[in-house]
Amino acid sequence: MHGEPALPLHFKALPQANPDAPKGGTLVMGESGGFDSLNPFSTRGRASAWITPLTVETLMARAWDEPFTVYGLLAESVKTDEARTYAEFTLREEARFADGSPVTPEDVVWSFHALAEAHPRYLTAHKKVAKVTITGPRSVRFDFIAPDRELPLILGLRPVLSQADWQGRDLTASGMTAPLGSGPYRIARVDPGRSITFEKRADWWAKDLPVMRGQHNLDRIRVEYFTDSSIMFEAFKAGALDVYREHQAARWRSGYDFGRVTSGQVVKSEIPHQRPAMMTGLVFNTRRPLFADLRVRQALLDSFGFEFINQTLNGGSEPRAGSWFYNSGLAMPQGPATPATAALLAPFAQSLPGDVLSDLSLPVSDGSEANRAGLRRAMALLEEAGWQVRDGELRNAENSPFRFEILLPMGNAEIRAAATIWARSLSRLGITAQIQAVDDAQMTARLRDFDFDMTTLLRANSLSPGNEQLLYWGAANADAPGSRNVAGVKSPAVDGLIEGLLTAVTPEAFREHVRALDRVLMAGRYVIPLWFADRSRLAHDSGLGYPADRLPVYGDAAGFLPDLWWRKP
Incomplete structure (x- = not known):
């Protein structure tokens, strides 16, 4: 948005990722509440918050160490002018959805319009675009109504869905059919309202891209849902969960004297951050x-x-x-x-x-x-x-x-x-x-x-x-x-x-x-x-690792857990 990206053209990996992280293993996380839908793009029903970040991709990817910078993901390049009156994205030829179909400019255009109709969170940016044009076999151009320095980044972070996957289905409706994504995981099992299991795709097209190297290292991620955070904490103490994000400072100081901690099976990690307080x-x-x-x-x-x-x-x-x-x-x-x-x-x-x-x-x-x-x-x-x-x-x-x-x-x-x-x-x-x-x-x-x-x-x-x-x-x-x-x-x-x-x-x-x-x-x-914390407090299985020597300025925010974590061999 301002200045130049920090990383050179042929970088090896994002600075917050460990490119040599081990692969494999399972992570079990907990969430308060529940879900009654697998469509995260509708205002109807409540979908699991993990569906979009784990299964759906965008044209560009956040670095999380550079607040005003994005790098190419589905898009191999982006063009814009000094005034930021347009943005033209060129898709990577190898970009594929989970069913093997290519990600096309038609998918990008359809997603742009359909998401704006489905959810108000996408409407503001939609109103700022005068027209969308397919300019080549792998490229699409957005012309803006007025110059906007952030809009190319916003459009780059817009989810891209498969148009064919939604034929005959209503994107605005709640439902238990998950969207077809191009991301690292697919949904393997659903117990409505209680748990959802994501499985790593062996054929994930982006696994060797520098922007993704060292990320999404786990083979399986299961999210268990609990009606109350106190019940979730008891489940963690009993070993049913691998990680617990502690929001009570008093309990962090005095409530972690249970057996899994004293035996060393669970460790306590504090993740500082420099982001605005939630x-x-x-x-x-x-x-x-x-x-x-x-x-x-x-x-x-x-x-x-x-x-x-x-x-x-x-x-x-x-x-x-x-x-x-x-x-x-x-x-x-x-x-x-x-x-x-x-x-x-x-x-x-x-x-x-x-x-x-x-x-x-x-x-x-x-x-x-x-x-x-x-x-x-x-x-x-x-x-x-x-x-x-x-x-x-x-x-x-x-x-x-x-x-x-x-x-x-x-x-x-x-x-x-x-x-x-x-x-x-x-x-x-x-x-x-x-x-x-x-x-x-x-x-x-x-x-x-x-x-x-x-x-x-x-x-x-x-x-x-x-x-x-x-x-x-x-x-x-x-x-x-x-x-x-x-x-x-x-x-x-x-x-x-x-x-x-x-x-x-x-x-x-x-x-x-x-x-x-x-x-x-x-x-x-x-x-x-109310209060805020200038650090996250994570209690987790000692068999889990994360790049503690290269924490991003955002700390334990989006893109940190489970993206950068791994299961130790």
Whole structure:
């Protein structure tokens, strides 16, 4: 996107991969929840999240050590101009789907249009393309409506499906027939809702490509699904799983004294990262009249005693994400807005909160469960917004009580515990917060239809934010069923700043636009942030290995486990 790729033309392998990694063996992983579909490209049903990364490929591949760079996978080359008004990809002649059929330009064109019809996550980029043309027996060209420096990368990372495989089938429908992919694995066995097994393809066409060398080393990967993370942890302790990603810092310190650890069968690995903190929090549905008022959202932020909750659940060890790009150079600087940010926000002043240029640090409580100062600030804001306590309940001018539901997925014990502690604090303000945990199917349906007051949000931003920010925050997607704009944000400033970061031609301009966007999102009070970890904590079978001496800047994110791991001989 900016500058040049770091690797030379004839590189041996990506720097985070071990090109000499052993091959073979089995890995058993666990996931909370379940699945009722094998179609990951539909908004209907819940598909296993592992189908796309293990069985479907893209024109280009992420390096994960270079935030703004992709390298050829299905495509052997890509052409574009300085202004980035088009991108033309040439497919590798040897690229094949799992049934042996070649990957063709017709497959690329069909996938581009069909995916945009099937899922809103693909629609934003689709709208930016003026036309798609097959320019040769193995090449296809995308002409853009306007210059966009990121769009060639986005199109390069778009899944490519077999058009023939989907003849007579509806890509928008849920179903238990898996897509035909060109990737390293095929689905070997499915126990609906309980487990899915992937088997390495001996005829995988890309196994000797430098961009894939040292990756996808395991012969079999089985993913077991559990209704609750605590049950999954017990399964790991018993030896039913090979790896467990620990999200509870307190348990990581004191809960790993069971037999498989003390005997050396299980080892604990910490994987540091330099990516933006995953924003984990409770998000407001601002489409609801109750949460449309910024003062109400700020009041609930003040009422949330993070320090007490963090101490209770994590021993106080976990930091809090103070912005959407926290833990990276893209985060807004602490304190008031810089002159550069103020200049970028000036054209949108009338549509922004009055304190957008002020210090937007999150409220800090005294660490006690009472959080009296925070509750006093909250009550003052609620009274200003027209709420008064009557008969022990907080009510508005129409005498409607302040009640809302916190919608959570089954199995997320940590967030449920945090919400339960917070609900007790809210009761002291006369507010009733009901926690509702639902199964995966209900969760998917209710999120798709925006049928919630507040829900949990886990959002992992990258070091190269771009078009996906329109999916997260763009006004055009705010009311589209299945939109990832969960909060319902409709802000001219947000849309304008995202457009600015997409057209920035220098890293400095790009960074300033991201920092300004970060500030606007924090000023909007769309989420109550919880904690984050600047490292992943993985407990795993001692027979598993990974390239610990060449960790990518993204650490244990996409493309790490199981991609780079191996089973020791």
